[in-house]
Amino acid sequence: MRNTKDLERITPLVWKELKTLGVPFFRCGIFIIREDEQMVHAYLSSPSGDSLAALHIGFDDTEVAIIQPALTNWRLQKDYKETWNQSEFIKNSKTFMKYGQIESVQKYQAGETPPEKLVLQLVPFKQGMLYVGNSEPLIEEHIDLIKTLAQAFSIAYSRYEDFIQLELAKVSVENALSELQTTQTQLIQSEKMASLGELTAGIAHEIQNPLNFVNNFSEVSKELLDEMLEAIENGDMEEVHAIMADVIQNLEKINHHGKRADAIVKGMLQHSRASGDKKEATDINKLADEYLRLAYHGLRAKDKAFNANIKTDFDESVGKIDVIPQDIGRVILNLITNAFYAVNEKKMAIGKNGLDHGDLKGLTTYEPTVIVSTKLLDTPLEAGGERKGNAVQISIKDNGNGVPDKIKEKIFQPFFTTKPTGQGTGLGLSMSYDIVTKGHGGELTVETIENEGLSDSNSGRQAGTTFSIILPINTI
Incomplete structure (x- = not known):
């Protein structure tokens, strides 16, 4: 049915x-x-x-x-x-x-x-x-037989209704994916949202897996329901119940993967809309992990040769804090994308010139690495007076080439970029700085060690750059 x-x-x-x-x-x-x-x-x-x-x-x-x-x-x-x-x-x-x-x-x-x-x-x-x-x-005996048949039909019809919902969910996911693709096209034309263009392939990668499950299990369920009709027609109620058990199991799997696809699409559409100034309790660890994964898959889809060692170190005591999730997510995305760009540039330079050469002299081995971490702080702000309560620090660290001292003070200026023409708008870091400082009363800082190989033999510090977002918990 x-x-x-x-x-x-x-x-x-x-x-x-x-x-x-x-x-x-x-x-x-x-x-x-x-x-x-x-x-x-x-x-x-x-x-x-x-x-x-x-x-x-x-x-x-x-x-x-x-x-x-x-x-x-x-x-x-x-x-x-x-x-x-x-x-x-x-x-x-x-x-x-x-x-x-x-x-x-x-x-x-x-x-x-x-x-x-x-x-x-x-x-x-x-x-x-x-x-x-x-x-x-x-007579009562015949009415009792009709009641038994009615209950059997009710069970079969419930499976029919479940299948209809499955079909609707499938169409909804496909429509959402189409809407997502349209939204992405519009975002690419907007400089403010240009960073989300990096996620096109990553989002497609994330949503394709649950969509495949929905498609596959819906086809199997369709065949099972056809078999159940034949079993009903043949009066084989034992086979009907066996098929029903399989359909229910399929529907549970479809429901799980459908919800996953729905969450991905809703998240993407949410981040594509104007966020306003509404703060909400947000799981910072989950937000950082989600954007790390999407950014990585996005770059992998665009460049199959790209690879990097990804590490996370999330402080479980951070929990949820009041932020504008769309905006903080955009900042995290921008910083992670920049980190991947930095380690990939260094790797390509090594591939072209080899190790222990030029600015990389003394480097004997290199593994591109990006580390995303969170930490609960209770220190006061360096400027603006004492902080009431704790703060959360989100750090994105890479072991790329680092930022030269002569341009370090300029990186938060609008339209300043070190990327080749056409690869960056120069708005990413300036927008991120405004979101963190003006929108959330926090800090966005950078620490960098330029071209010192894998580590500085004197300090033991690793070459590369660390961006830190510090968000006061009590900002509402």
């Missing part, structure tokens, strides 16, 4: 099951009741067992007399019985025809002459009512 046609196809199967159970009847059907739509979807069979009509009737409809009592008893999960005489049968047939839901009165009554009497027995299940029509009232 994957659409309306599938539900129409299930009516003859219900007919067959009723015949197998020995229930006396000449009409049957399924009423699917949707509170969210305020609609009753009725799928009816003909006296010969064929699918007759699909009726879609609103809750507020008063012309179709059976709708209101059916709704009342379904909400109470009680059986309901109603008897139509010949004139009432003709009246309801004409009502259905007026709505354009049946082709003719003759088709509905299955002949030239309508039945003299129709006893409608409705049995509730979670999603609606199973309807059985007979010329005489049913």
Whole structure:
């Protein structure tokens, strides 16, 4: 059951099951009741067992007399019985025809002459009512058999609803990915958001894995549901339950990976919008780790030769602090991207000129390394008076070539860049500085050791650059 046609196809199967159970009847059907739509979807069979009509009737409809009592008893999960005489049968047939839901009165009554009497027995299940029509009232034994069939149908229909949700989730993820690609195109044209262009391939890498799981498991579930229909038709309830267990397991996996893809897309779209000035409690360790991974995958996708040793050292006592996550995330992203650029430039220079050459003289081995760490501080600010409470430090350290002293004081100036033309806007560090200092009352500092090889034999310090973001915890 994957659409309306599938539900129409299930009516003859219900007919067959009723015949197998020995229930006396000449009409049957399924009423699917949707509170969210305020609609009753009725799928009816003909006296010969064929699918007759699909009726879609609103809750507020008063012309179709059976709708209101059916709704009342379904909400109470009680059986309901109603008897139509010949004139009432003709009246309801004409009502259905007026709505354009049946082709003719003759088709509905299955002949030239309508039945003299129709006893409608409705049995509730979670999603609606199973309807059985007979010329005489049913005995309790037959009603119990109908109830068993109704519960079996309810389980199968629950799997159908799960599959529909899966299909919707799949479409939602695909639409979100398309929206993400459109958003990325717009971001590339904005200098303020140019740093996010580095994440294009990284985001695609991150989202492709859960999307693949959604696609694969949805296809498998689709096949399983087809098999379950056949099992229902064959009356093999043991096989139905076995297939249901597999579908449930698949849906749990799809739900997990769908949520992962959804979180990635929402995060990306969130960081693409204007952030305003709203601070919220944010897990700094998680934020730093997420951007480290995305930046790395982004560079790897653009340059397969790129590689670097990544290390993290997160202080678990940091917890959550009040920041504007979109802005601090942008700062972390910019600093990590710069660190990767620095170690890659050094590696390429070594590849071209070799070790122990020129500015790298004395270097005997080199492994590009970027370290992202956090630390809880309780020291006062050097400027601006004493800090009330603790602060958090986020450090991004690389072992690249370092920053020359002559340009160190300029790196936070707008439009200043050391990258070749076309590879940098010169706004990344200046924007980062403003976000940290003006937007969060913190500090953005840089420490660097220029071209001293792997380490300084006198100080033991490692060559490279460390940017530190210091955020006061009590800034609201």
